[in-house]
Amino acid sequence: MVRKHNNQLPENLPQLQNLIKRDPTSYKEEFLQQHQHFQNTIELFQLAPDQPNKTLDELVTFMAQVAQCYPTELSKFPQQLIDLMQKYNTLLDSSVRMNICKALILLRNKNLLMPTDLLELFFQLLRCQDKALRQFLENHIITDIKNMNMKHKNAKLNTTLQKFMFTMLKDTNVHAVKMSLDIMIELYKKNVWNDAKTVNVIATACFSKITKVMVAALKFFLGKDPEEKDSDNSDSEDEVDPREVMMANKVNKKTRKRAKELSKVKKLAAKAYKKKSQAVSFNFSAIHLLHDPQDMAEKLLKQLEVTNQRFEVKLMTLDVISRLIGLHNLFLFNYYSYIQRFMQPHQREVTRILQFAAQASHDLVPPDVIEPVLKTLANNFITERNSSDVMAIGLNAVREICSRCPLSLSEDLLRDLAQYKSYRDRSVMMAAKSLIQLYRHVRPDLLHKKDRGRPTEASDEIETFDYGKIDAKDYVPGADVLLSQEKSNEEIEINSESGSDDDEWIDIDQSDEEEESVEEEEDEKEDKINGSNRKNLKAKKSKKEVLEEKKALAQQVTIERILTDEDFKKIDVANLQKQLQTTGQGRKRKMEDDNANNKSELVKLSDIENIYKKRKHDKQTRIQSVKEGQEGREKFGYKDGRVNIHCSKTNREKRKKKNYQMIKHKVQRKVKRSFKDKQIALRNHLIKLKKMK
Structure with missing residues (x-):
């Protein structure tokens, strides 16, 4: 490889860095020269550590960039920087300290430094009176711990860091304690350290003598986890479908009472669906993990x-x-x-x-x-x-x-x-x-x-409420309706079969037998009426027995059958109808809100501040609201539908702008006359015609 501009390499570190990354062996001599220069600069820097040193910043960055190319020569370089930071962390110039931290992060990203050594050093550096450095270190600590737990939880590392974090919460430095707590809270929110140990460590901060730390810990336990709404879980097939009641309303005789009941069932079904579709008001939060x-x-x-x-x-x-x-x-x-x-x-x-x-x-x-x-x-x-x-x-x-x-x-x-x-x-x-x-x-x-x-079937099923009593049911409430529906379907089939057999019989005229059958039918009707009255009296006396029978049937259905989605839909419809089907006479009332059975873990402030009242406004506020509602709306009044606005108008349009005295005689013609006036006018008209002849 041909090397050019060798005389400029000692002064141009970025160029030398680029060449070393391409061919480390060829430029080893230049690297050793810079390494010796770095060692000499460190010795001179320790004489005045509180002074800024641009040469040291450049050499530290250069060594961190090429550290992976010469692992043997730079094996002690990371520990050398750590020792320097631990010895002069509070005395170093802010720019030098920030540059060394960035170099250590670069070495950590190249896996040339253990994460525990670096994170412990950064936690110690949180004591420095440097807000920019503390914010920079906080972001790196959170990101680094999150990346280390990305694929799987590193339990050993997390335990070590959590122990060190617990000791940091007892530190005398306010900034270190507050920043450590913020890091733990942020890691919990990011689902990295969301275990019970982290929560209980944060709980100790609620008793801190530092107000900022105590308030941050209290806010942590007051906060909610983000509500997870999964649209895929919502299925329209699971909704309460009031179509059965609608079908019954179509088949049966149309009455005003049935129409009202249908509208109530629709409202109850909509309310039940709304309750099911709402997310849990308070998801699994930190306050549940306290020991x-x-x-x-x-x-x-x-x-x-x-x-x-x-x-x-x-x-x-x-x-x-x-x-x-x-x-x-x-x-x-x-x-x-x-x-x-x-x-x-x-x-x-x-x-x-x-x-x-x-x-x-x-x-x-x-x-x-x-x-x-x-x-x-x-x-x-x-x-x-x-x-x-x-x-x-x-x-x-x-x-x-x-x-x-x-x-x-x-x-x-x-x-x-x-x-x-x-x-x-x-x-x-x-x-x-x-x-x-x-x-x-x-x-x-x-x-x-x-x-x-008004008493309903649902109100009859309300049990006595005693102190400490737990209403734990071993059956699905309302499951007895499935057996009753099956029995009614069987009866319908039997009646249809018997009806088809009756059609095959031939009528025979027997007057004596008919008279006897009529008398027997009348006697049977009287017996049925008396029997129904006895049944009503029996039902009133044995209301508890009826409820026990329903519970037994519901338990039987729950144990013997695997309930499907269709069965649950039928049960929901039946439970809704229980709130409408009356068991006795009483005054009419509105639908009931099941607040007792639908209480959430937390109380909403809006439930207490909920005031049913129309707020009064002064005249100026009302006029302003009216004008706001008129914005973007067409002007009220007559709309001129002419294509050409310059063309002539009709007589009707012109009449609107004329003086009333000019059109008074035309308006009076349109006044309807009484029958007497019409007679007088007809008489005068006939007299006039006679004179003309």
């Missing part, structure tokens, strides 16, 4: 009682404690008495505090612990001395708490709150009705008889 949530909740509450942090930080802590209590069914009775002092209408962020009270309620909390909270709500919010919005928010909060702990509301207080269903303000009225609707599903016996609504 000892009870201990964490107790420590957070103890820390909250003695802290002097800002009110926003206190709200975050209250939120985390409420989620711990609600998700893990914890017992922390002091929490309810602590949060009770903030339940005032004038309190800042009072709706969020009510949300925390609802999130901390669950079925296992004793009712006498939650009852003082409900009484405080009733006394401070649901009184006529407050505005209607405050009363509605109080009723909504009571509903959300009772949906999770129904036994906490006494019968007297429930009936007092139910009386607001006829309140003059719509928002209070609707909030009270939603509370009544909730207890229709859970404990209708606490309501007044007129508030229980």
Whole structure:
């Protein structure tokens, strides 16, 4: 190979770097010369490490670029840079320190440096007072750990780094602790370190004395995982299809009642499909992976009682404690008495505090612990001395708490709150009705008889709700409808076969036999009527027996058969019809919202702030909204349909612009005359004709 411009190579490092990568053997002598120059520069640099050194930056970059070409000569080069950074990390100039870090990353990408050695060094460098360097190192650490766990989890490496990270959280340097926590949180969000060990290490940061670190850890447990919506899983065949009810409505006699029932079934089917299509409101999050949530909740509450942090930080802590209590069914009775002092209408962020009270309620909390909270709500919010919005928010909060702990509301207080269903303000009225609707599903016996609504088959199946009782069914509810449908189909087939046989018989005139048969038929009708009455009385007496029979049939179907998608669709349609089929007389009512059976893990703030009210606007705001709606719309009024706007107009168009006195006589002609006026006009006309003759 012909070598040119050898005299310029010692000064032109990028050119020498390019030539060495092409032919390392031919340019080994020049490399050794630069390597000796690098060693001399290092010795001189250590005399003044706080000064910038451009020569050292160029030589470090050059050595890192050609390190793979001369592995023997540069075997100690990575460790030499690491020792230099560990010795002078805080004294180095920012540009020199950044350049050496980039060279180390380059060596790591070429697998000339162990990942543990480099990452431990970078974690130590987070103590430096250099924000740009810390951000650069954070991005590299996250990317490097993610790439190392791309194909498979490197358990050994992850364990080593997590131990080192745990020690970093106890460091005295604020920047190092905060950056280490941010790295762990980002790795969890990227599903790299999403194990229980990482979560419990982050949980220790909730008790840090550094406010920034504590707030970052609290926000981590308050955040949600991104909702994963898979469009492929949604199948239109799994929807509740009300076509059976529609077909029955077509075949049967058309009545107004059947039409109303059909519309209700359609709405219920749409609502059921909407609930199925919605993603889970709170996916598998970090708060589920805690080893000892009870201990964490107790420590957070103890820390909250003695802290002097800002009110926003206190709200975050209250939120985390409420989620711990609600998700893990914890017992922390002091929490309810602590949060009770903030339940005032004038309190800042009072709706969020009510949300925390609802999130901390669950079925296992004793009712006498939650009852003082409900009484405080009733006394401070649901009184006529407050505005209607405050009363509605109080009723909504009571509903959300009772949906999770129904036994906490006494019968007297429930009936007092139910009386607001006829309140003059719509928002209070609707909030009270939603509370009544909730207890229709859970404990209708606490309501007044007129508030229980029309009894249906679904309401008859409601079991008594006791403290600590778990409603775990060993069968598919409503599966008994499959057997009843099969029996009805068999009866139809038998009737069709018997009907075909009857057609073959020939009628014979026998007057005496006909008279006897008519008398027998009348006797049979009377017996049927009496029998049906006895059956109705028997049904009223043995309602529990009927429910037990349905349960037995449902268990039989669940055990003996493998249910298909078509079977589940039939069961869903039957369960919807149960909410419409009445079992007794009662007043009409609207469809029911199954809030008790569809409660989510978290309480939405919009459920408490939900106020049914049309907001009032002043005249100026209404005029502005009207004008905004008129933008881009054609001008209202007469549309001139002429092709040529300069052509003449019709007499009708001209008449609109004339003075009324000019066309008054023409307008009067079009006035309809009475019958008497017509007679007078006809008489005058005939007289005139006679005179003309």
